[in-house]
Amino acid sequence: MKVLYAVSEAKPFIASGGLADVAGSLPVALRQRLIGARIVMPLYEGIPQKFRDEMKFITHITIPVAWRRQYCGIFEMKYNGVICYFLDNQYYFKRQGIYGHYDDAERFAFFSRAVLEIIPYIDFKPDIINCNDWQTALVPVYYSKYYANAPGFENIKTVFTIHNIQYQGKYGRELLADVVGIGEDGASLLEYDGCVNFMKGAIECANAITTVSPTYAQEILDPYYSHGLDPILRERSWKLHGILNGIDTKSNDPAADPALPVNFSADDIAGKAECKAALQKEMGLPERPDVPLIGMVSRLVSHKGFDLVKRVLDELLDTTDVQVVVLGSGEWQYETFFTECAARHPDKLAVKLGFVPALASRIYGGSDIFLMPSQSEPCGLSQMFALRYGSVPIVRATGGLRDSVFDSGAGEGNGFVFENYNAHDMLHAIRRAVEGYADHEGWAVLRDRAMRCDYSWGRSANEYIKLYKELLKG
Numbered sequence: 001m002k003v004l005y006a007v008s009e010a011k012p013f014i015a016s017g018g019l020a021d022v023a024g025s026l027p028v029a030l031r032q033r034l035i036g037a038r039i040v041m042p043l044y045e046g047i048p049q050k051f052r053d054e055m056k057f058i059t060h061i062t063i064p065v066a067w068r069r070q071y072c073g074i075f076e077m078k079y080n081g082v083i084c085y086f087l088d089n090q091y092y093f094k095r096q097g098i099y100g101h102y103d104d105a106e107r108f109a110f111f112s113r114a115v116l117e118i119i120p121y122i123d124f125k126p127d128i129i130n131c132n133d134w135q136t137a138l139v140p141v142y143y144s145k146y147y148a149n150a151p152g153f154e155n156i157k158t159v160f161t162i163h164n165i166q167y168q169g170k171y172g173r174e175l176l177a178d179v180v181g182i183g184e185d186g187a188s189l190l191e192y193d194g195c196v197n198f199m200k201g202a203i204e205c206a207n208a209i210t211t212v213s214p215t216y217a218q219e220i221l222d223p224y225y226s227h228g229l230d231p232i233l234r235e236r237s238w239k240l241h242g243i244l245n246g247i248d249t250k251s252n253d254p255a256a257d258p259a260l261p262v263n264f265s266a267d268d269i270a271g272k273a274e275c276k277a278a279l280q281k282e283m284g285l286p287e288r289p290d291v292p293l294i295g296m297v298s299r300l301v302s303h304k305g306f307d308l309v310k311r312v313l314d315e316l317l318d319t320t321d322v323q324v325v326v327l328g329s330g331e332w333q334y335e336t337f338f339t340e341c342a343a344r345h346p347d348k349l350a351v352k353l354g355f356v357p358a359l360a361s362r363i364y365g366g367s368d369i370f371l372m373p374s375q376s377e378p379c380g381l382s383q384m385f386a387l388r389y390g391s392v393p394i395v396r397a398t399g400g401l402r403d404s405v406f407d408s409g410a411g412e413g414n415g416f417v418f419e420n421y422n423a424h425d426m427l428h429a430i431r432r433a434v435e436g437y438a439d440h441e442g443w444a445v446l447r448d449r450a451m452r453c454d455y456s457w458g459r460s461a462n463e464y465i466k467l468y469k470e471l472l473k474g
Helices: 018-032 104-117 138-147 175-180 184-190 198-205 214-219 230-235 270-282 306-319 332-344 357-366 382-388 399-404 423-438 440-451 457-473
Strands: 002-006 036-042 056-065 068-079 082-088 128-132 157-162 195-197 208-211 240-242 293-297 323-328 349-353 369-372 392-396 416-418
Touching (some): 002 018, 002 104, 018 082, 056 104, 068 104, 104 128, 104 175, 128 457, 138 157, 138 198, 157 198, 175 195, 184 198, 198 230, 208 214, 214 399, 293 357, 306 323, 306 423, 323 357, 382 392, 382 440, 392 399, 416 423, 423 440
Parallel strands (some): 002 036, 323 349, 369 392, 392 416
Antiparallel strands (some): 056 068, 068 082
16 A cells, blocks of 8 residues: 655644644654555745755656646655655745745645656655645545546545645635636535635545544544534535544653653653652742643643633632643733733742743653643644643643543543533533542552553554545445
């Protein structure tokens, strides 16, 4: 089986969010399971020179972009055992940043068409093309309209993965012929709610749709979560699959993480107490081994649950013997709130605005409890990092949080879960966790159970392989 993973960003080359984590890990896990997986992505200006130096030029071709043709250079390199193709066009990609340009529709229409056009030149005819988010959503559309019956392109199946349904690639209808290159005969594939919608086209044309968790696959059938796409998704729900993302357990390993002052593992937990003391000292909090230390690592935005935190944090700190450490940046209202709240509770709350990856690791490693009260969360990775580092998560039951954290109330879960998006429901869950922490023997069992959860990419890769095989049977 051969899989071409088409993506707009991938670690370690360039990243803006969780999509790059997935693209940097899933193809590697597929390759380790003897699946021929390769990556294709744009050659952005921001890709470091050290990677460019390893790239080999294959050839150059021209790509149809509506009524014109544009240059495309094809470069290749191998990373972590996976061959990666980089598609070069300096007009489209020699710019600062990945997204947010006035002509993003044209840039990614070019890239989507190029993903298909390069196939005869790379000595790799895929059985599956797995596309990701709106930037590659036109690949299934172009394939079904222009390539499905072309010599050398037969019998390719397309999979489209929705990482975040909020970003759909919505543009004015005037782009249809002049930029996308699809005339009136194919307009119905992309037209939706009065505009051109790239993601809608992929939902129509792909052989299978996946999302990044089973719960999110169900949630996006609901208008509350779907950002307008629920009618078309319900019509196509037979090809919708939820596969929970994983994490890179090699680079996120408390037994080897160089950011931690002392390494530890589920089999040798002693170092976690030293990590906690070091974190308290680093953040200017009293070094108290007995107090439960709650960590948060997040963008400070409302949908991450910070309106709930803002509502009850003073009440929590006034009435409960806890410490809280927050790392993140985002909306001004939350940055200001945390700064002012830390001044009111200097012995209980410490805040670092911005994002420091090494400090994030130390918060996972040094905290006892990890709070993640998201309003919506397609998958979420932080709760998986927290579990691996022995920080017992408190989450709201949404998206991937529901699929990875299970309430320990019956003595079998790996964290604490609250259902309703309500500040005092969250506060109740925090207090349950604090009570649990006071039972040292029981807490040790819960923490050990959390650390032994398997959220590696291997588990996710097996689910993708199963889906790919089902498609190829059909």
